[in-house]
Amino acid sequence: MEGGGILPDFEPKILAFACNWCSYAGADLAGVSRIQYPPNMSIIRVMCSGRVDPIFILDALKKGVDGVMVLGCHPGDCHYISGNLMAERKMRWTKELIEKAGCDPRRLKLEWISASEGERFANTAREFTEQIKELGPLQKEDKEKISAELKAASKVVDESRVRVLMGKERELVEEGNVYGDKAAQKDFDALMKGILDDEHTREKILLAAKAEPLSIKEISKRMGMPSQEIGRHVMWLRHKGKIALHGIEGRSPLYKTVEVEV
């Protein structure tokens, strides 16, 4: 995990996704009422905070943004009834992934700002900018590493099983599944965490074996995980045709990531 320490002349780049109906209006109000806030932030208008895909965020961070805010209507006020609640759940997992990528989850912030809360908007902006300044630039020395990590993270979100579950979380927990049973939040979290872990490990394996063919021992050494578990994943990836046997070194088979242009 990256360390903080404020650099005096560091002006962070910050991105804010604001929903059209509340937060964006709130930002306008802040403007109309001439409330001052730091210039580091650029706002992207979306129709609903629910529209914000975790990939947007991970991508932004990868492209050199130091912090991302997602702003939406207060619970209950969503113009689309529950978009913001969706967003809330998604952001939880996005933070999880940012952390997995070795970044500080505080670089992502979700806030509810109504059309009448110009003040609140400005404050949020100010606080968040401070926060990020404190955390310092995201991509200091190990640019490659971080962006690779973030890429892996966004690949995880791209996995259909992950998207399905993120999308269905509310339905499964609050409304019940196709059999009409509700899943307890903690069970769902456990399931989701497990899946994120697996998928993340797999992405990391693919990442590692992309440059050069590696043995399972080597991969597990690099990732600091038991080779038995790495092996399990590699077999799965091989089964899915994402990684292929490349040769044998001594008694260890070497595997290399299969590149497919889609």
Place this chain on the structure above:
Amino acid sequence: MLPTFEPKILAFLCNWCSYAGADLAGVSRFQYPPNVRIVRVMCSGRISPRFVLKSFQEGADGVLIAGCHPGDCHYSKGNYYTRRRLTVLGKLLEHVGLDPRRFKVKWISASEGGKFADVVKEITEDVKKLGPQNSLKRVDENE
């Protein structure tokens, strides 16, 4: 050798093992180059040398033949005859200057989907390197 050369390869597979193996490659979604066209026969023992010669004459850049492993033949001994006949045919083709990499015979069982994919990759890459086959190819189109 042309960089964009896409060889045409004809494959004769026995129904019980190798064709099943090719299907399994599909079921397991093993990806392989799309240069092979498969002809199904009941037993590799059915494959006469003329099929191979004709394929080359009609313009095949490579010919692949696959049957059950010796001993596994659905008809108990068909593939043993294949083995003799095609071994000799291979020698003959090589004797008249056809590159042996253009003519492959493999034993592929119903559970060797992976092997099938690998074999196809192998022959396709080899033939790509060799370029178009002209030594036996037909010249007159008005057959």
Place this chain on the structure above:
Amino acid sequence: MKSGQEKVGAVLVVGGGIAGMQSSLDLAESGFKVYLLERSPCIGGVMAQLDKTFPTNDCAMCIMAPKLVATGRHPNIELITNSEIEKLEGEPGSFEVTLAKHPRRVSSEKCTGCGICAQECPVEAINEFNEGLLPRSAVHIDYPQAVPLTFIIDKTVCIGCGICEKMCKANAIEYDQAEEQQKIDVGSIILALGFDEFNPEIKKEYGYGIYPNVVSSIEFERLLSAIGPTGGMVLRPSDYDIPKKIAFIQCVGSRDEQCDKSYCSAVSCMYSIKEAIIAKEHTEGLDCHIFYMDIRTFGKEFEDYYNRAQEEYKIGFTRSRPASLREDPETKNVIISYVENGEPKEEEFDMVVLSVGIDAPKDAITLSERLGIDLNKHNFVSTKKFSPLSTSREGIFVCGAFSSPKDIPDTVAQASGAASKASSIISSERGKLVAKREIIPEKDVRLEGARIGVFVCHCGINIGGVVRVPEVVEYARTLPNVAYAEHNLYTCSQDTQERIKEKVKEHDLNRVIVASCTPRTHEPLFQSTTSEAGLNPYLFEMANIRDQCSWVHMHEPDSATEKAKDLVRMAVAKARLLEPLKKATLDVKRNALVIGGGISGMTAALGFADQGYKAYLIEKTSELGGKVRHLHYAVTEENPQDELFALIKKIENNENIEVFKDAELLSIEGYVGNYKTKISYENLEKEIDHGVVVVATGALEYEPTEYSYGEDRRLVTQLELEKLLAEEKINPKNVVMIQCVGSRGESVSYCSRICCTTAIKNALQIKDQHTDAKIYILYRDIRTYGFMEDYYQKAAEEGVVFVRYDVDSKPKVEITEGNLKVSVKEPNIDEELRLDPDLVVLSVAAIPDPNNEELSKSLKVPLSKDGFFLEAHMKLRPVDFATEGVFLCGSAHSPKFIDESISQAEAVVSRACTILSKDYLEAEGVISIVNSDICSGCETCILVCPFDAIDKDDKKKAKVNELLCKGCGACVAACRAGAIQQRCFTDEQILSVIRSAFQEVEV
């Protein structure tokens, strides 16, 4: 049976493993309706999990898949998977069975098995089929070739996200399926539940489940399988490295009182040797070592396999049962501590395979209670020596490992045997409940030009997602002779079948092409559609654009589309030349000739009679009974003599059986369904017409030349001993029995299978008559497999002394001044043991009858290298010959126990009934035909044909017997003159396919 009770011509087969499938196919083929009940979602059983099979190393899936498909599509077999028996009522001949059908949650009618659902399912669960080595999704099938090819939702792990329902274009997902009950009426029941593997966790000292590199033999089997988790690469679980040194530990959960498994699992010696051999073939430089108590390679050609393992494959064998295993925490290697020749040793291995024993099926007890049948003390079904296939309840039969641990051939034989027992009690109902085939008038297309209809399938998105299907259809329309082309979401769906028929009428089509999945699974469906459309089914052709195109070029839509076009063009090229085929038919002589009047022959004859067919039983001696005449004791409580004479009486009083004694086979002519045989008997001659032949000529007792046999009357064989005991002529004080006299590399290379048990049987008998007698049994390996192990234990408890000797230091028998002296060297203690017996008994080999040679020639069937008769397939066709209509059973096949011979004899009856029960025999459609104008009579085809289906006619030209031809086409390729052609695969058709593969437009 209650009078007035209507019998039912249907049988319930419980268990869909290889045994269940065999029983079902036999019954279905001989005119009975079959319900095949399987508790798991698909049939196939343990054999589907195997990579290769011993002793032929056949690929298990290669040889089983055809049976799977046949079972799945047989009109007389109703598959009831994912279900169990709840209740049984009624009595033999008319049972009513209540079944509990567990919900599958996927509609078997709608599911096309395309597998999209599984690809999209977010859940990853433990995969039982791959022994937990690879995860599977909540909606799944066990293996790609599964039958039925219907997916199933595992509710226990499904999170109900609904994605599969969304993805399934066939709308096959039915979350709301509920538990169902089904009542079926059947005349009899066959139990073929198979077995469960012993759970090695119980044997703590081996650390299974704790040390990653200790695996069970069935897990190892998956590691060897090409479709297994490692793709056939042997990798050890701790770090997925290739092991250098693997140890196999035998008898884990068998021959082991501590975990209350006293019996021997009968197969694990062979499968460990097999796994070791295959592992070595897969992995260069691998060193395999087997720790065993006795190596029990008692089956046909097993001993050779064992020898090969030692000599060719250099597999190490150590006679010791390891005390415990521990792990090197660093390397994760496993250290085995064991005792050899009295001294404790340790050896380190990369990986250890536990050869787990065979356990009774988990649901054995509940099931036995529901059915009211007895189990033995090991929870297997208890059976009797002379009725090995019958349970304690009339009308319920058992086969395979559920009655005792068994290998595949014995299981398959019993499965057929059980089928004949089960059908014999309802033979009067034969043909009453089977699907009647209605004849649809066929349009004569021979004089018309081809008008082809092409139906291209999207298969949901399986094909359509990659191949641009409409484009392919457009292209098809441009091809010569294509009169109509369209695309369907699922060409295999029921409504499309109707549509195809309409289109055939509407556009007056006379050829049908479907471009979709693989003919291996779908050709039969489309062929029947074609014939329902009034066209000969052979006017159908298929293009495989899914399994061999869209699925393997998922990222190349353009070239995939091009390939699909080519494949369609090739199919059209062939279809243009397709011809309607008529299958040759021929009526059957409904009776059997049985050669050999021993226990096997008699059982077979009686079996035929019970099935309502006449049997001619010919015996070369003047009395029925064969070897059993000389048996006075069975290791079980039955008395062989009583049983034998009861049987002979039955035979002689049965008007369906004609017995010829002192008979000799003079000549045999004809082929399946129609044989003409001349025999001579009691100096008369007779000509017999019959439909099938059964070889039951048994085996002979080896006449020892070793151990100075014949020089002293106190030197006897086991058979002679039995006689003496029966006549109570002797009072032995000190008996020495010597095993493997002749067997295992002496005069014959194989193991004679029965001698160990026979010796123990007689030892117990002596003990019984003369408690004080001292008995030594000198042996190499004690091979009391299965439950016979218990008698080995008993003998040991009763004080019979077992002394092992090495093959290179055999016991010595001397006669010095009238006294017998036996000396033997026990390998473990380094001194010679000297005995002064008053009786020496030699356990001599069972050897093939020298007359086999001649008989095999006149029947045109092969002999094995050992001189026994050689069956069609060592694994799956143990009692058939490659030549149809000829069968074998009993010791003519290889040495056997009475119960095994009886099982085989019953099996023969069942197999033969699949022929005798037919109104007429129907040949294959795809067969070879000769153009005699071109044939020059060189006879190459005759030599090549694997089925002796080709002969010469009076003009000295080749002639194919359409009933014997199986349509492999080997003769066609062998014929230089092109005088033989294979229907559906003629040179002409293949030539035009080859051309069309390269030419844009056919000419």
Place this chain on the structure above:
Amino acid sequence: MSEIEDKIREIAKKLLEEGKVKYFIGYAKGSDAFCAKPIIIDDPKDVDKLIWSPCCVNNLAVYLVDEIKKKPRRGEEPDLRPVGIIAKACDERGITVLLQENILPRERAYIIGIPCSGMAEPQKLEKLAGEKGISHKAIYDMHIREEENEFSFEAEGVKEALPRDEVLADKCKECFQHNPKECDIVIGESVENPQIEKYVTIKELEDMSLEDREKFWEKIFERCIRCNACKEVCPLCYCEECTVEKAKPMRWCSKSVDKSNNAFYHLMRAMHLVGRCIDCGECERVCPMGIPLRKLYKKLEKEAEELYGYEAGSSSEDVPLFAAFTNDDPDEFE
């Protein structure tokens, strides 16, 4: 030599007079001395036409096939008496294959075997004769005899001797089977089989690179004019209709003469001769375009021997090469 000739005539006379044979196939003096011509004799009076000289290079077995294929005219009783035939070792191997393949019933041929240590090749003789300046008109009544290691021929009082190996036919140089086995009667002393290096004809080719071999055969095949002489003279090309040539039901190989079709024709024919060609060399001898067909068939002969220890025409009891197998045949296919 000449006593062999006498013996032939004597036997032929006897057989014909006693009606033991339907007719007698042997050699007669050719249009020039360099090659004897086949002759069929059914009248004892004509036996003096029969000769034996180092020029009797033809394989007569092909005429047996004609005899067997001959259909009797309607109403006419087929004459099934054997045919007398002279057979050198190579001819005899050809006959053996015919027996092995059940084309020729043994009782239909009365085989007079003659051990032979090699025949002269007409072209070579003619060439040398030219060099010796022997006039063409002289050639016809010239006698050619074999003595120790020389072929001598005398005419116009000239007597010239030629070293054997200069005039010996190529196939004879490679022949390692000098004595016929399957005979009803043998004339002359059996000669010792030489220890010669087999397969020298293809040595050079085998050492070539693939590319060169391809070019070599390309040129060769281009030469062929598809006159079918090779097929017609071959005793083993006995098919009623040649698959390679016939058009019905399908034409495997177009009659049109071009590199590809010619190659197909010759390769197909080669495959049909695997384990059957007995290297009598007739095809090569009669080829008007001088195509070295033996270089094709000899290769297959070699493979058959090295892979399966099979030798064509060694016994009529053998199972034909492609109709047999063993479980441990060499397997390069894995």
